[in-house]
Amino acid sequence: MALNFFDQFMSPTYLGIPLIALALSLPWVLFPTPSSRWLNNRLLTLQGWFINRFTQQMLLPLNLGGHKWAVLLTSMMIFLVTLKMLGLLPYTFTPTTQLSLNMGFAVPLWLATVVIGLRNQPTVALGHLLPEGTPVVLIPFLIIVETFSLLIRPLALGVRLTANLTAGHLLIQLIATAAFVLLPMMPTVAILTATVLFLLTLLEVAVAMIQAYVFVLLLTLYLQENT
Amino acid sequence: MPTSPVKTRIPLTSFGHLITEVKRQLLGIEAPATVELTGWRKHFNTYTLQGRRNCVLVTYGALVLTAAAYMMIRRNKEEKTGAKPASP
Numbered sequence: 528m529a530l531n532f533f534d535q536f537m538s539p540t541y542l543g544i545p546l547i548a549l550a551l552s553l554p555w556v557l558f559p560t561p562s563s564r565w566l567n568n569r570l571l572t573l574q575g576w577f578i579n580r581f582t583q584q585m586l587l588p589l590n591l592g593g594h595k596w597a598v599l600l601t602s603m604m605i606f607l608v609t610l611k612m613l614g615l616l617p618y619t620f621t622p623t624t625q626l627s628l629n630m631g632f633a634v635p636l637w638l639a640t641v642v643i644g645l646r647n648q649p650t651v652a653l654g655h656l657l658p659e660g661t662p663v664v665l666i667p668f669l670i671i672v673e674t675f676s677l678l679i680r681p682l683a684l685g686v687r688l689t690a691n692l693t694a695g696h697l698l699i700q701l702i703a704t705a706a707f708v709l710l711p712m713m714p715t716v717a718i719l720t721a722t723v724l725f726l727l728t729l730l731e732v733a734v735a736m737i738q739a740y741v742f743v744l745l746l747t748l749y750l751q752e753n754t
Numbered sequence: 755m756p757t758s759p760v761k762t763r764i765p766l767t768s769f770g771h772l773i774t775e776v777k778r779q780l781l782g783i784e785a786p787a788t789v790e791l792t793g794w795r796k797h798f799n800t801y802t803l804q805g806r807r808n809c810v811l812v813t814y815g816a817l818v819l820t821a822a823a824y825m826m827i828r829r830n831k832e833e834k835t836g837a838k839p840a841s842p
Binding site: 566649650651653656657658659660663666667670671706 | 800801803804806807809810811813816824
């Protein structure tokens with residue numbers, strides 16, 4: 528059966544069993560559980576240091592009400608980074624290329640920030656929909672525009688993650704195929720293409736980490752507005 | 755509510771806050787003091803939080819009323835169109 532470039536994004540199944548559940552649970556297996564010892568080994572210490580540092584950085588702009596989200600945001604960041612990095616390995620499936628998964632992350636979390644804002648401080652939450660100092664003539668127009676921008680946030684969150692990863696994986700596959708096909712015909716061009724492929728892979732590693740960070744950072748910003 | 759000791763960043767997702775800061779810093783336009791707002795402008799203005807909230811609520815209310823009026827007019831039209839063939 529001839530494969531096309533989009534087969535890598537199909538959700539894998541084996542004998543009717545969806546393997547995406549296995550792909551989603553893999554990051555849990557890779558990270559060691561902290562022990563009850565006072566001094567852990569190097570790996571656990573490094574893991575704990577990174578998680579503490581990241582949480583501290585994430586929670587800087589948030590007040591105490593937003594600090595309850597520390598565990599959720601940090602675990603989301605580690606989960607997304609691990610999924611993306613594993614997806615960059617050859618012949619692996621990246622769950623975060625599925626729009627359904629990313630929307631499943633984005634919509635509930637965004638909705639939670641909106642509901643928290645409307646429940647705890649409805650005046651501030653509604654006041655955000657009209658910029659300060661707006662001319663009277665523009666008030667209805669700007670309220671509608673700000674409402675749309677509020678409603679488009681979960682879509683932007685999910686689609687940003689999906690599109691970045693899908694485009695990156697597709698580019699890697701295209702350039703790799705080009706290098707492979709050119710090797711017997713024009714070895715010099717194939718070597719140049721392989722160099723481009725190497726640089727692109729480095730870029731995709733950076734994009735994988737940055738996109739996960741942007742996802743979590745935007746959630747903290749939405750939370751900051753509503754707490 | 756106690757806040758973080760670090761100065762809060764202006765959220766990049768809120769265009770309005772950026773406009774307010776630009777107007778204040780580059781153009782020197784300051785928001786009028788609350789005591790200067792009298793009459794209906796005391797409750798409906800774009801400078802105080804309550805004023806902005808009331809403007810938003812009035813806009814949403816107007817949209818809902820417009821949609822409700824449109825639905826009622828359309829239903830009346832459909833009823834009239836449906837009743838027409840029955841009359842001699």
